[in-house]
Amino acid sequence: MRVSGGEGCCLRQSRMISTLPDPCILTARDLACRRNERSLFTGLSFAVSGGSGLALTGPNGVGKTSLLRVLAGLLRAEAGTVSIAPALPDLDLPQRSVFVSSRDPLKGALTVRELLAGWQAIVFAGEGGSVDGALQAFDLAALAGVPCAYLSSGQRRRVSLARLKLSSSANRPVWLLDEPTNALDAAARSRLAAVVGDHLAAGGMVVAATHDPLGWPDLAALDLGAHVAGRQAKAALA
């Protein structure tokens, strides 16, 4: 695990675990992002290798969600590159990661099982996950037949996260989670921690934007706020 950023980027060593013969690595080089005429961050570089994770912290508006969307290939960075090695033909960033945003893409008229089965058929077809596995992993089996409109916000969040198990760690090694523990109770948090633990053990990578301490093992921290402040100080000096 190595994290290298601009000044002020918190750095912490952690063990390298990988069960994949070919360890994956997510590399971000010199990323810059601008939203609504406002520069969020510049010169951001880091790498996350298989079996480890990165927790993005920092105050609101510093660009955590934007960074995740850049990593997911959904938002174009103003400068810099993101790559997942080894590269696979025909598969780009969005197809090699699972991005769980802070919004819950639930359809009130569909039951939980219909919704997950739809995601699997439309998005994750043939990627080695299963609807039943996803239901099990987040303790949703009892809710499988309930229309999403009737779920509480914690339940909606769990259904949202269940997509993580619709693909396999080999197919989508990068998990990008935006405030994953929001609205989750203690039991659900430990479920999520277990699922993330399995993913890391299988050689996957996790990048999570968070305000709360997640308590997951093998997690380095990247303080985006400190990074931005450091860059600004440097620019002021120059």
Place this chain on the structure above:
Amino acid sequence: MSGFLALVRRDLALSLRIGGGASFALVFFLMIVTLTPFAIGPDLNLLSRIAPAILWIGAVLATLIGLDRLFQADAEDGTLDLLKAGRLPLEGVVLAKCLAHWLTTGLPLALAAPLFGLLLAMEPAGMAAAALSLLVGTPALTFIGAVGAALTAGIRRGGVLIAIMALPLMIPVLIFGVAACNAAVGGTIPFATPLAILGALTLIFAVIGVIGSAAGLRQVD
């Protein structure tokens, strides 16, 4: 391919379970057909002469129903991010959603047209022509509307904007749709000519609409 069909099935299920979709467009169509005679009077001869125009304007406006939510609903709740992460190209996603929209809007409109033609004292040949021309032409309306829907997917109040953007682009379809209906009940040109042009328009707009909508959706982030 299975992802494509699954997306069509999902959208059909959603539009059939939630109100809207098929039933709203049909009711709106019926309302336009009903309103026109109030404005121009109950003279059956006059009504039967302008019936193709009423049916086609009704169909054009009714197609707009539900179009504002075509991509917006998915953009709002984050489903669009998910769809972008699949292996189905965004063009495939657009085509699937357009197909589902047409099956719940354009197709019922075309099938109901002969029935509504009765209200306007259309001749049987005219009713058949109206149904056939709508069957061939309404997919073009959906594809054009989809571009507007994609461009406003990230905007809160996109509904009226879609109508303003899409209606001018729908004019050619309207011209040849009404021309086909008129040709069927007399006139100098054979019925097949405007109908063939209408079919060509649908094919052209299928290509333009799908590519344009996919490009529009890529801008939404």
Place this chain on the structure above:
Amino acid sequence: MTIINQLANPTRFMSLSGKLLPWIAGLSAMCFAIGFYGAWFSAPADYQQGETIRIMYIHVPAAWLAMFFYTLMTASAIGALVWRHPLAEVAQKAAAPIGASFALICLITGALWGRPMWGTYWVWDARLTSMLVLLLIYLAIMALWRTIDEPTQAGRAVSILTLVGFVNIPIIKFSVDWWNTLHQPASVFRMDGPTIHPSMLWPLLICAVAFSLFSICLHLIGMRTEIMRRRVRTLTILAADQADRTIPAGAMRSAAE
């Protein structure tokens, strides 16, 4: 729990309507038998319209009932808005599709009747057109019901629309009459007594009674279905909650009753 309080009253309705239904259905079948016998065999063909006059025995009751059910909906809407009675909402929701169906039957039979009379299926005569507008209002109300998921919220919104529609219907009727005054004048209810011959009148009245009883059956069944649907909804929500937390089993059972 408020949910259970709301279900308490409908529970009495369920048992009462369950007992009443077979009797009303039987009575309705009997009236249909007598009324249709009268309409088909005993009543004479009209001297002007011939055998097609027999469509009247369906057309006229359907028109009456289409208007009756809107009145019923209006009364229910007042009940739902003023007294917040859950049964009133249910009655209103169940009435809309029945009223719409009768309006549609009235329009279809009117078109079939019009074909031999006017030589075309449809003319924009005042009364048929008013019925068409009534059908459109029914459809709008049903659309609003379908769009709002939460039953109480939907009931409130639909009640307001129903009342606005009720105030508007006489205005619409007046406007349409003014727009087109081609149709023959009303022939049953007139200040100087009915002009229709008694041999035609009595089957018509019995048919009207039969259709009314039949529609009351449909309405009761519709209300029962709606009550069941709300219970299923409540239970599904409770079940979704219970999947996570352990709710006392008694709460589930009393909600089911």
